[in-house]
Amino acid sequence: MYTLPKIERFNQNVLSKYNIYNSVFITLPFDSIDNTGVMLPLFTDVCETGFKKQETPKEIMEFFSKKYLHSTNEKEQIDLMFRFIQYIERQIVLFDAIEDAAFPVVNNMEGRGSLRDIKEKADARGAKEELVAFLKDFNVRTVLTAHPTQFYPGAVLGIINDLTKAIRENDLLRIKQLLAQLGKTPFIKNEKPNPFDEAVSLIWYLENVFYPTSSDMIHYLQKNVFQGETVDNSIIKLGFWPGGDRDGNPFVTTEITLKVADRLRTSILKCYYMEVRRLKRKLTFFNVDVLIAELEDKLYRSVFYSQGDIFITLDELKSQLNKIKNIVVEQHESLYLDELESLIINVNLFGFYFATLDIRQNSRIHDAVFRDVFDYYQKNDPSVFPKNYYELTEAEKFDVLSNAKGNLNGADFEDVMTRSTIESIQAIKTIQAKNGEQGANRYIISNNESALNVMETLAMIRLTDWEQPTVDVIPLFESVDDLLDSHNIMEKLYTNPMYAAHLKNRGNIQTIMLGFSDGTKDGGYLMANWSIYQAKEALTAISRKYDVEVIFFDGRGGPPARGGGKTHKFYASLGPNIENKEIQITVQGQTISSNFGTLDSCRHNLENLLSAGVTNQVFNKTNNILSPEDKEVMGQLSELGYEKYLSFKNHPKFIPYLEKMSTLKYYAKTNIGSRPSKRSKSASLDFKDLRAIPFVGSWSQLKQNVPGFYGVGAALRRFEETGEWDKVQALYDNSMFFRTLLENSMMSLAKSFFPLTAYMKNDPEFGEFWQNIYDEFLDTKRLLLKIAGHKELMENYPDGKASIEIRERIVLPLLTIQQYALLRINELNKADKPDEALIKVYEKIVMRSLFGNTNASRNSA
Template structure:
């Protein structure tokens, strides 16, 4: 579809439907929300016109009260603002559902990055065999995390799911009923979710979205690419799972929780098999086959409800038994249905998704120091790191977790429990231990040593130990750390037992927070190149696992373009990335979207190796230019971070401190237990999210425009234009940064430029935004941001219109907090309530 055709289709399928259903929505009798639909357009107009005239949110909201209401007390006004927030939240859900329902028609199979397009191209260029070869050893793993960017409770998620289906059928009666339900359903959790709650929320998607979407997608690839000589590997798509295993900064994730989540994953996949088998038996009702499948049904039931053990191998043996009878006695009737069932068992095993364990290296060091202090006979004051590691790798001591307390006991217990989890869920159920803030060899060896202390012989450590390099220092140290590990005999033997493969995680979110957008992405690119080189030299297959968030400021953005732009200097054995919170709902939230986005990842990885494209490989000159731009932007961003107003601005003028007070996630919003707010303790999500709520999106662009302008001033802008045209990697960075800017709206905070304390700081941000916007438009030749992406641009525009009154309310409340101590509590609640709606409306903005 051409851009004009796409825009018209979006207008018909999304924009027009939203207008129609929104009018229905406006007339519904919500609790205490009558006539809000009539008042809302007035607040929107006051906001739109007011900001263009430079008015403050406080002036705009007060004028709205004066002109359009007869309210007099602060209490009455606050109550109305709460009702407006509730109303807008439901408008956002309606728009989400309409946009999701139109997904398939807006994304035809012929689009770039689809399997259809990959297959057609492979045929035309006589590269089907090369594509088969790549598929044999390639896979995509999407890892679900519990990071708190999803603010819909489960009850609302289910309505969203049903509303989408009703819109696809154009069933006005059903839509009307669901909108009424939505009006009366609370949008807030009464209490903070526990890690188990978070896990169950994502398990809902595993059961009702991914079981079918991955099963159907596997069958689609098998039908397209399968031949007598090529069997599609069952692990080409994999699911990963962090809720209940990720204890980095989350004291509520304990050994007991990890075990419970592993159990829930196990039971959930067995329930999916049990339900699927019910439908299968309706068709396979033939003598012999029916009895075998009935027996399997009883065995699955007993495994679910009587906790009897069942293995993947056993389930497959029953299916094979039924298959044999079906083929020999019943002409293979409905064999395709049985084959599909068998494929799913091989894809999901008895684990559904692989549970990862993650902890911070500094916590591990505390644990090791306590153990050595109590058990080694060594004096900690005089002992060196080398002495600690020597003891750790040579000692025959086996510890009892019950001999310790607190984090040491829990860490050891969790490692001990991995045995029983692997017995129940299979080795695929839990086979990775990720170490945050890795920047030294000891960080990896501490984990290896703890397994030995928990009684595992080296042959029994069926775990990949995964360092996570996430800060600028960590990324710089990556090559040296891995070189030393590869040369260490004990660790090298461990890698041999793990198939000479090493997974390394790279943190985009913290990298961007630490180094700015351009520098972080370039640093990660170079780190991947260095780690590829050192791994190849040591005959190790390196797999990169990217900790990416939803928006560009946290490593997100156009994922297919990012992975398709990696050149031959970066290992491409597998694509692994995190998706989190709201990105799960907005990008992988239903079967059509999930299949499309899994396809996009798979084709990106395959295209990279199979099809030649000079734009993927950087020349020496291009590398030098990106390096220069990255260094200039890093200096500009570092100066901003060092500004004395940087942290105070976020603390006093943004929603930063309110993230930790919302009931949206089990994890605290900052590391460390002190009250003092330090930049290094800030987590990436509230950090990026707070800039997003201000509609400033600073981490997604700051320093980029300055760097481009520096080269322009040197008379070298033609070089940058050549780089943009010649490098897919650089082009992707530019387009993703433009996405961040397109979701910015500085008029919302124009009032800050005259603030005595923060005025000059605000002007630094605004000047860089204006400079970055003009430089990128000049570079790309676009007339507007995101010109080549009409669907995304239209979606953003409508969402921004829906959410503008919400932004006004939030900024109004933040201004009132600084002036009116008497009503502080009510205004703080307004800030937190509007925080939910802003994020949900701006899909992928935090």
């Protein structure tokens, strides 16, 4: 049977349906929308034509007002802008739902990267035994974080879910109802969510998407690869940050941490209860019905009648289910065995914890906390630390820390940060007692700069009367310098007797986290990615030297500038010199909803990650090795890109440009996440304290996407100018790692739109700075097209390109409105007596348009 090309499937199932349902939306009678549905297409055309004529957002807005409003009344203009924003926000939701509905049709669920594809390739290549051995030892861990990169409230996410189902079923009446509901549902939260609210929102995905998808995948492997044998290895693991990630978030308290852990346990028990209820209707056989009813009763009481008490242990639950399974197999012809095995798989996967709650804190906070702990012991027990501790060498400090014992209690400290840090360690113990060790057994140190950061953290954990802690200390290396030094830091730890003993107690496994987002912010696109690659190679070598199994945990965001893009291709391209027994990634914001938001997209993307590991270690294990010449070229490119990016970052107009010309300061005013937009409370903007999300997001709102390409063009141009282009061309042709890196940069370019801000080139303060960015954009675009042999960006991903183009057209009026509002704010601020009330109205317009622009960018993931 002939299958249509992917772009044609996209056009038929996404583009055509969007045009149809959008025309239905336009005709719905909304008081608040009025004639917006008629006016908006006209405004979109005026924007497109205006930018082609190199008009400014102000000129476009004024022309539209005169021609179609027949008025230059500012109040009327503002009212219309707000109505446009409301309408466009809902168009984006409609497009999201249509893309989600079409996902299994546009993407071949049984094609390349699927479990079926893995199995068939292994059969064809005679690698079945190798595949089985690999799957017994390999895991994919997706860690859900509450980083604010999507702004839909829960009610709107619910509508997207229902709308997706209605569109898939072509239920026009239901679609009209949901579009009407969408038109009347507020998109803006009046209050910031607290970390528990964020946790509850993400647990929805655990219950409704990851839970059924995980068991389906393991069940498939059990039946088709393991020939019915039970898979002991979990293969899929889930992690969770809301409620445990304290880095820069003062609203994460010990109470919230424990509350989130309790909610995770209740949620997984609820999932088991619902599955047991469904099974009870089927397993009505003699000797089985009583056992299943007993399980239902105990789970029901644990979920609905419990104040934290559990009326069944995990061992009891497993034992009872296996007993039922044996009776079904031996006495009842294995009737409904598949459904029963699905539940058993989930119980084995998720225990009573569902997802591991990670605790994270910044090394700078730890420094202050540790000094407080030191002062406490100087007063209460001077034998723990010598008085001259802070004058000792690093090695001498290690000796002291190795022997430190105590019974620290958070209640002993007045300082809030010290108290909460020690309480977070005590919370890990409490969670493990209730949810099992997997409930919380990882402590991540962000901005880790030294081995001492790790040793002092481990000492603090041991000082809470925890001689042999069942917790992994995970350093997070983020800056270019720290990535470069990371293997030396780990060698100091591996060779320390106390740390080595701790690792032995943890199975000689060391997890190391690497930060793409802050790496790019610090060193630019090429240097960040190459530094992480080199760090992984060096860390693999040093870990193998000391018989430690290293696991890399990648802090990735949605857009390419934050480690997103075609993520699975990175893992498939790593080669044998980088340990890859587990793929661990953070998943956040619109990446959760776009990549893991439905059963189809979740399965497709989890299978692709699993397939990437198989490709790298089973099918292509001798491929993807960068030669010394390749590494030299990569090193030169990253150094050239780094020089260009550093000169840009150190430009005197860099920070002022972000503060005055972008939406950066508005991120702090949005009610989208519990976490502040920068780490410090200082009024002035310190680049080091700036979080990667508002940094990357501000460039995205400007449609300049600087972090995803700046320095790439300068690096490639040097090779072109020196007549060595063949070197980079060969690297692109032969290295999947480098090719994926540049393809993701092309995505950043494809989502840029410089006509929007072209008016800035005439700005007396920032004109030269804007031109600098635009020149690098043009250079990068020209050279990336040259190296790929393409005429257009992303031409090898026509469906992705088409999706971006539609989304960009939907938000073009929104972007124009935002820039117009920013221009008006600057004008009003320059007046002798600024109209504060009017400035606040325009600031509200900027923030509202910020939401829609970000939500529309979900396909950056």
